[in-house]
Amino acid sequence: MSDLPKSVEFHEEGPREGFQIESKVYPAAERAALIDALSQSRLPQIQVGSFVNPRAVPGMADTPAVFEALTRAPGIAYTALWLNEKGFRRAADMPGITLNGTLMFYTTDRFSLRNNNCTAAEMRDRQRRMLAVYDEYGVPLVAANIITAFGCSYEGEVPLSRVTGIVDHIVDLCRETGRKLPVIYLADTVGRANPEEVRRRIGAVRDRVPEAEIGVHLHDTRGLGGANLYAALQMGVRYIDSSIAGLGGCPFARHGNAQGAGNICTEDMVFMCEEMGIATGIDLDALIEAAQLAERIIGRRLTGKIMHYGRPARLEDRA
Amino acid sequence: MSDLPKSVEFHEEGPREGFQIESKVYPAAERAALIDALSQSRLPQIQVGSFVNPRAVPGMADTPAVFEALTRAPGIAYTALWLNEKGFRRAADMPGITLNGTLMFYTTDRFSLRNNNCTAAEMRDRQRRMLAVYDEYGVPLVAANIITAFGCSYEGEVPLSRVTGIVDHIVDLCRETGRKLPVIYLADTVGRANPEEVRRRIGAVRDRVPEAEIGVHLHDTRGLGGANLYAALQMGVRYIDSSIAGLGGCPFARHGNAQGAGNICTEDMVFMCEEMGIATGIDLDALIEAAQLAERIIGRRLTGKIMHYGRPARLEDRA
Numbered sequence: 001m002s003d004l005p006k007s008v009e010f011h012e013e014g015p016r017e018g019f020q021i022e023s024k025v026y027p028a029a030e031r032a033a034l035i036d037a038l039s040q041s042r043l044p045q046i047q048v049g050s051f052v053n054p055r056a057v058p059g060m061a062d063t064p065a066v067f068e069a070l071t072r073a074p075g076i077a078y079t080a081l082w083l084n085e086k087g088f089r090r091a092a093d094m095p096g097i098t099l100n101g102t103l104m105f106y107t108t109d110r111f112s113l114r115n116n117n118c119t120a121a122e123m124r125d126r127q128r129r130m131l132a133v134y135d136e137y138g139v140p141l142v143a144a145n146i147i148t149a150f151g152c153s154y155e156g157e158v159p160l161s162r163v164t165g166i167v168d169h170i171v172d173l174c175r176e177t178g179r180k181l182p183v184i185y186l187a188d189t190v191g192r193a194n195p196e197e198v199r200r201r202i203g204a205v206r207d208r209v210p211e212a213e214i215g216v217h218l219h220d221t222r223g224l225g226g227a228n229l230y231a232a233l234q235m236g237v238r239y240i241d242s243s244i245a246g247l248g249g250c251p252f253a254r255h256g257n258a259q260g261a262g263n264i265c266t267e268d269m270v271f272m273c274e275e276m277g278i279a280t281g282i283d284l285d286a287l288i289e290a291a292q293l294a295e296r297i298i299g300r301r302l303t304g305k306i307m308h309y310g311r312p313a314r315l316e317d318r319a
Numbered sequence: 320m321s322d323l324p325k326s327v328e329f330h331e332e333g334p335r336e337g338f339q340i341e342s343k344v345y346p347a348a349e350r351a352a353l354i355d356a357l358s359q360s361r362l363p364q365i366q367v368g369s370f371v372n373p374r375a376v377p378g379m380a381d382t383p384a385v386f387e388a389l390t391r392a393p394g395i396a397y398t399a400l401w402l403n404e405k406g407f408r409r410a411a412d413m414p415g416i417t418l419n420g421t422l423m424f425y426t427t428d429r430f431s432l433r434n435n436n437c438t439a440a441e442m443r444d445r446q447r448r449m450l451a452v453y454d455e456y457g458v459p460l461v462a463a464n465i466i467t468a469f470g471c472s473y474e475g476e477v478p479l480s481r482v483t484g485i486v487d488h489i490v491d492l493c494r495e496t497g498r499k500l501p502v503i504y505l506a507d508t509v510g511r512a513n514p515e516e517v518r519r520r521i522g523a524v525r526d527r528v529p530e531a532e533i534g535v536h537l538h539d540t541r542g543l544g545g546a547n548l549y550a551a552l553q554m555g556v557r558y559i560d561s562s563i564a565g566l567g568g569c570p571f572a573r574h575g576n577a578q579g580a581g582n583i584c585t586e587d588m589v590f591m592c593e594e595m596g597i598a599t600g601i602d603l604d605a606l607i608e609a610a611q612l613a614e615r616i617i618g619r620r621l622t623g624k625i626m627h628y629g630r631p632a633r634l635e636d637r638a
Contacts, residue, residue: 222624222630222631223624272542313472
């Protein structure tokens with residue numbers, strides 16, 4: 001009836017997503033302490049910060065200091081976000097960074113203009129240049145992100161054909177340059193997906209490119225994040241972006257409220273997977289402790305649930 | 320691949336669930352104002368309060384005053400909760416109440432003892448007496464609730480056989496007394512269900528009694544509430560208990576945190592259904608206004624999402 005994977009890989013985005021939207025800039029030492037706590041949980045990948053325009057995202061300007069301050073644990077990839085060549089070259093200088101070659105595509109011009117100051121078509125062209133830069137550094141192409149894959153906060157609904165059009169382009173680009181297909185991520189950047197649409201769009205991508213590995217980047221803007229992830233898991237998705245304690249949000253996603261809504265919450269979603277018998281390789285208790293640290297750092301109640309209510313009682317807890 | 324219903328019926332529990340757990344007793348006039356706001360949304364059923372032990376749940380002691388103060392709208396059932404004959408007889412005196420005959424069953428003794436001061440087996444026996452009382456008042460049997468159907472905060476895991484055993488008992492009871500089967504509600508009272516288990520347990524009940532209508536009462540204690548509802552919808556569930564703004568929680572559900580976790584959030588879940596093409600008959604904008612009023616009454620940020628971030632931009636909003 002469904003096609004749940006046996007195991008999944010969570011990629012933690014909280015240290016970037018969570019702090020980029022705050023009006024206050026949090027000290028690098030505090031963000032490094034959170035990353036160290038996350039490392040204790042054996043999350044396979046943690047995004048440390050971003051190399052983007054410091055005027056647009058001042059909270060990430062000192063990402064190099066976080067890379068300096070954190071304690072690396074074996075088996076964990078410490079990654080960063082960049083949106084262009086300049087950002088990538090800065091990231092490449094970081095000590096101990098894992099450089100995951102990533103391509104970025106937009107389904108709408110208005111979102112692309114806000115995020116990258118170029119149209120979606122221009123952004124598509126720039127990705128060829130990024131591939132050449134990755135080659136220069138010997139960096140493998142690991143991920144292709146389709147941003148606003150389920151709709152845009154400026155342009156509203158996005159036809160499925162724009163998503164499959166980008167997928168076709170990614171396939172062509174890889175064929176042309178003799179590369180293996182990267183994981184294709186469908187991003188619900190502004191939180192307007194619903195579970196049926198998640199199934200439909202992932203299904204369409206799978207039909208188009210049966211050999212593609214698919215990932216999801218979901219926001220819980222309207223309370224459907226968990227249901228959307230369950231729908232994605234039913235379609236066999238194995239790669240999941242999430243944020244500890246539900247931290248974060250895109251600073252350019254227009255909402256009724258100035259404060260953006262966060263990604264799906266790592267520890268709640270790890271709990272969901274583990275309860276369904278999907279292996280994550282993560283120590284949930286350590287993850288919950290990291291979520292509680294995130295709340296102390298941010299200084300207000302965060303939206304994660306299990307961090308506040310605890311794991312369910314087990315048989316051995318019976319009095 | 321799934322069996323989504325064409326339409327669903329939401330039963331609003333916030334005015335009871337939301338205020339019973341608060342240490343403060345909220346004035347009847349404020350609770351009535353919230354109910355009036357909910358009525359504007361055309362919710363088909365609103366639970367006004369409960370008739371239970373006022374020492375155990377002081378916040379509900381003045382439920383009669385709420386019934387006096389609220390403004391009835393046509394087509395909406397204003398209901399109440401009771402756990403025994405005495406409570407039902409008090410409820411029956413309320414002006415304009417819709418008396419939905421309801422049976423209550425527990426899967427574990429310890430939860431039953433905390434909620435009802437009797438064992439699960441004793442509670443089962445008492446339900447025969449309730450049927451006789453309903454007959455006395457000419458009240459139809461509308462619902463049978465299986466409380467702690469997915470696990471218990473005191474006894475941990477609950478075997479599926481206890482749930483199907485109760486279902487068999489309900490079927491026998493209805494056959495014996497010549498009644499139509501009520502809607503059978505599986506309640507995740509303490510928030511420990513996961514979507515696969517929701518599918519499994521609803522599937523088991525459906526296999527046992529193919530003619531049964533099934534409902535769910537879900538809590539979002541660990542962030543899986545929306546995913547659990549989506550799973551239930553995939554199994555064809557048409558009756559949904561929920562709370563405006565995610566208000567509420569069971570006062571006897573043991574959590575890491577003193578403040579119980581709420582039901583699934585009405586407006587977020589109505590949004591999910593409508594986005595998937597499942598009709599609810601509800602005015603979502605009016606519902607969001609009611610959620611915002613609930614937050615003003617409670618006086619702290621509530622956990623609902625769409626009430627804070629707004630509905631997604633539509634094509635007609637394009638600038």
